[in-house]
Amino acid sequence: MIHLTINGKAIQAPEGATILEAARANGIDIPTLCYDKAVEIYGACGLCVVEAEGIPKLLRSCSAKVSEGMVINTESPRVVQSRKIAMELLMSAHDGDCVAPCQLNCPARTDCQGYVGLIANGEYDSAIKLIKNKIPLPASIGRVCPHPCEKACRRKNVEEPINIAQLKAFAADIDLNKD
Incomplete structure (x- = not known):
């Protein structure tokens, strides 16, 4: 205990x-x-x-x-x-449909909250599956994306927006480096 x-x-x-x-x-x-x-x-x-x-x-x-x-x-x-x-x-900024601003501003409409949470919990395989639902090449996109999701993130009002593009690239790198 x-x-x-x-x-x-x-x-x-x-x-x-x-x-x-x-x-x-x-x-x-x-x-x-x-x-x-x-x-x-x-x-x-x-x-x-x-x-x-x-x-x-x-x-x-x-x-x-x-x-x-x-x-x-x-x-x-x-x-x-x-x-x-x-x-x-x-x-x-609650618009009644409970879609987060990161998802609303993502051109691919990825479930940013979902995969950020999975990554935070160390569930990288599940995170990459969720990312790949909308983005077939997350390792590349994660590095070149202009990340409008981060600009829209409300967390910037409290601390800093989450670095969503880098988290996407991180999960993709783990996936690419698997055995």
């Missing part, structure tokens, strides 16, 4: 558990919007962010794994402000 502290409460969680799972198992509420046990985790909504001592960036509790001695704060002013911004961003 992993020992950690959330909001001053010492808890234990199984190795490999996410911060969100550990919190919920111990009666600590962390808000979520996109998290559901029945679907792939991709951490898109940003509402489940938490602050971990010694880590400069906020962590998405739905995907970040617990580690020994971790000290987590789920309600710091920084966390609360980030959640407010995330919710405002989600609601500000």
Whole structure:
């Protein structure tokens, strides 16, 4: 078992558990919007962010794994402000059909959120399959694409847009370098 502290409460969680799972198992509420046990985790909504001592960036509790001695704060002013911004961003440009701006602005209409989430979870084979649904040559396209998806990414309002074109090329390179 992993020992950690959330909001001053010492808890234990199984190795490999996410911060969100550990919190919920111990009666600590962390808000979520996109998290559901029945679907792939991709951490898109940003509402489940938490602050971990010694880590400069906020962590998405739905995907970040617990580690020994971790000290987590789920309600710091920084966390609360980030959640407010995330919710405002989600609601500000919501066109009702829930298609992300990255997908709307991609000339190939790829499922950017889908493959970025798969890559983040180390599921490179699934990511490249998803990319190849719309882009037959992702290693080349990932390097020459003018990435309008990144220009449209709402994350730039909170931190930086995700480098989607490079992630596409990264997944393609892994696929090309397989045995």
